Amino acid sequence: MVVPFRNRFRVLLAVTLSILLVLAVAGCGGQGGGKVQRLSIATGSTGGTYYPYGGAMAGIINKHVQGVEATAEVTGASVENARLLDSNEAQIALMMNDVVYHAIKGEQAFNKPIELRTLFAMYPHFFHVVTLKDSKVNSMADLKGKKVSVGAPGSGTETMANQVLNALGLSYDQFQVFRLSFTENTEALRDKVIDVGIWSVGPPTSSIMDLATTHQIKLLSFSKEEMAKVHEKYPYYGEMKLEAGTYKGVDEEITAPSVWNSVMVHKNMSEDLAYKIVKAIFENKEEIVQVYSGAKYTTPENSIQNAVAPLHPGAVKYFKEIGLEVPQHLIPPEMK
Template identity: 45%
Template sequence: MRKSLVFFVLLSAIVILGCAQQAPEKPSETTPVATTPEVYHLTILTGGAAGTYYPIGGAMANIINKYVYVDGVEATAVTSGASVANARKLGSGEAELALLQNDIAYYAYHGIEMFKDNPIKNIRGIATLYPEVIQIVTLKDKGIRTIYDLKGKKVAVGAPGSGTAVDALQILEAAGINESNTHFEYLNFKEVADALKDGTIDAGFIVAGVPTSAVMELASVRDVYIVEVPDEIYEKLKEKYPFYTQYIIPAETYKGLDKDVKSVAVMAMLATREDIPKDIIYKVTKAIFEHTDELVEAHQRAKDITLETALDGMSIPLHPGAEKFYKEKGLI
């Protein structure tokens, strides 16, 4: 009798242990199950917090989070070193989207200028946004009236290694001006304005949206003059560099500017990487162009962001997702 009892106890323990190791029952349909949706995160590289790229990039992130998050996409805009740094970070996979100038994107893709021997072949275009205008600034009393008058003068061409410096040298070369016949200074925007104010240079290049605060401040204390980039120089540039567009700086943009001035511009643009899924870039492109009013609320430069001009000056291959959107809209 005692052996039978021991056997029964052991058998019961084995049965209970076996039941405990079985998979738990499937919860009933009325039992809520906690799930974590898969989210594809996009980092948007912008520029310095005081610049134009940062508020516009932040507004783009907000648009994505409001209108594309439901499809499993979210975005964060971060400050950065702007165009050149952004192109390099896209290439290394440190971000998914970036704001940069279309000339810098062109250099990166083709491995020239500051990207010589280090091309970024995975960079792809989404849209061009607004013009970054080449402004050749001088003072009225300098007597400089045409781009050809710069020969033999002291000309600031931008900070060392900057996109501005590259643009300035290309434009001057088209006019027959180089370091053999003209003195070049390498100064940033503020330094250009200060040097003009102090009379240590004759003219300087500034590449930015208009009006530019550095030029506005200079015009408040000096009579400024913006030198025209004539049609023949634009045509020469366009033959060699597809990213340039023509731009008219309107009269009254700056104090004392009493007539329209022809110039050229590069374009701020939104770029991405080749490997970002087509469907995601399609949704991002669509959301941005359906809500450009929210971009304008962030910065007035966004008034120039339109679907009609989204491919103006596009200097690198389009991402397939953006291409799909533009085909639907009949732009390509």
């Protein structure tokens, strides 16, 4: 059957217009059209605070930074997150400051320095050492000979656990080591697979709250002498007091080491993008506070006071714009 020329022309025109329409739709995105820039936010496990915090960040970025689409990703947390930034598999990462320090120095878990830059500080982590109320573990010295989860492989929790325990003279060969995520810690304590679970996380965290709804728990408190040993060996760890009643059944104040967390990027992120992200976050911070109350500590002032890696030029621009003085040690080399 021969198709008349006029009909063939109409079919060709229709196909061409369809292809052009598809290409136009694919090429548009964001609030003002143009190519969408996709950002992966490396967080942590779903049982911690990084994941909901990162999800709230993604929501703010998607609503308020034109032409950008951000997604919060579940990861092994701080150590893995630094490596994801280095390989550009993630563009934004949530990290504990002790891991940030090791990453920029190329020490501990890192065989080379990673050129990280700080966008802003988030909130402090509390070193939760959790066991069941009827456990015979009542002090850090009682960990000897027990089954202890020190955190997921590649996590900031394991990095901190290793160092804190080391400062107290406790080595991994003195107890049975488990490397579990926060959610796995909860299940393992619930089923008595482990005696103690360690969380380095902002309080209150959902996985411990979940455990406390079904089992009576207790948290180990550090003595003044123990805190002094930790701070002397690792000065980037501070002291934090957890208010009584933060978790169901924990009716006394608990003292333990703490470390700040920061939102980090690679130095290769453009100044304009970093500036827009920082500005959007601080102008809409209440959206994160609604998801995680600890985000009340996310302030420009805390960012300058607690950063351990240089600020990104985009962050410097924003902080100066709102009238803050940025100390010289936080000005990145590329701005000097």
